Amino acid sequence: MIEFDTRPDRDAEVALVGRSNVGKSTLMRELTGHSFDTGGKPGVTREPNHYDWAPEDFVITDLPGFGFMSGVDEDLREEIKTEIVHYLEAYADNVLVAVLVVDGKSVIDIIDRHSGPDEIPYDVEMFHFLRELDIPTVVAVNKMDKVDNEDERLNELCDRLGLYPPWKQWQEVIAPISAKKGQLEPLHEAVREHLHEQNRDDLFKFF
Numbered sequence: 001m002i003e004f005d006t007r008p009d010r011d012a013e014v015a016l017v018g019r020s021n022v023g024k025s026t027l028m029r030e031l032t033g034h035s036f037d038t039g040g041k042p043g044v045t046r047e048p049n050h051y052d053w054a055p056e057d058f059v060i061t062d063l064p065g066f067g068f069m070s071g072v073d074e075d076l077r078e079e080i081k082t083e084i085v086h087y088l089e090a091y092a093d094n095v096l097v098a099v100l101v102v103d104g105k106s107v108i109d110i111i112d113r114h115s116g117p118d119e120i121p122y123d124v125e126m127f128h129f130l131r132e133l134d135i136p137t138v139v140a141v142n143k144m145d146k147v148d149n150e151d152e153r154l155n156e157l158c159d160r161l162g163l164y165p166p167w168k169q170w171q172e173v174i175a176p177i178s179a180k181k182g183q184l185e186p187l188h189e190a191v192r193e194h195l196h197e198q199n200r201d202d203l204f205k206f207f
């Protein structure tokens with residue numbers, strides 16, 4: 001079982017979700033300035049990391065990576081995914097913004113490989129699930145430093161997520177970033193917009 005009872009009891013939360021190895025830990029470190037237990041090895045993050053900011057009654061959470069992880073068997077992978085779903089359902093009212101992190105270099109190939117009559121790719125499924133829960137969601141398209149044809153890639157991603165391209169009209173949803181290079185401005189802007197909509201400008205200092 002994954003331990004989800006480590007969550008500090010905070011009213012407001014921003015949660016990072018995404019497949020394994022997309023760079024969530026790197027992003028978490030950039031956002032918080034705090035180094036969590038990251039590793040080059042996929043599947044390292046099995047427990048949520050919480051950056052607890054008690055004075056503001058606020059927490060930023062990095063949920064475990066889901067999807068393929070080398071050396072992790074199918075049952076555990078499914079278990080982790082189920083636990084993430086339960087966590088998001090349980091705290092849907094607290095999560096002001098979800099950040100779905102994807103790897104800009106590989107996300108289209110992975111989505112297309114897993115699309116079929118009986119299969120919905122994890123990222124697409126998670127995006128729709130978050131919308132069903134009414135959690136405002138930003139897709140942080142990471143590792144853009146490795147992508148040449150940026151607009152084309154982001155338009156394709158919109159298409160796969162059911163958002164009508166061009167991506168530029170979805171800037172509160174699609175945020176191209178490079179966590180490793182500290183290039184996060186589109187994400188900051190998108191998150192701030194959702195916080196503003198919820199009258200939480202007081203949390204801008206985190207983004």
Ligand SMILES: Nc1nc2c(ncn2[C@@H]2O[C@H](COP(=O)(O)OP(=O)(O)OP(=O)(O)O)[C@@H](O)[C@H]2O)c(=O)[nH]1
Nearest residue numbers: 020021022023024025026043045065143178179180
């Ligand atoms: N080129 C590039 N590489 C990145 C970027 N962000 C992260 N990475 C690299 O991607 C790999 C995975 O990063 P992590 O932050 O450990 O990924 P994670 O999503 O936390 O992975 P899990 O622990 O499996 O959940 C590392 O080698 C990072 O250095 C980026 O913006 N650009």
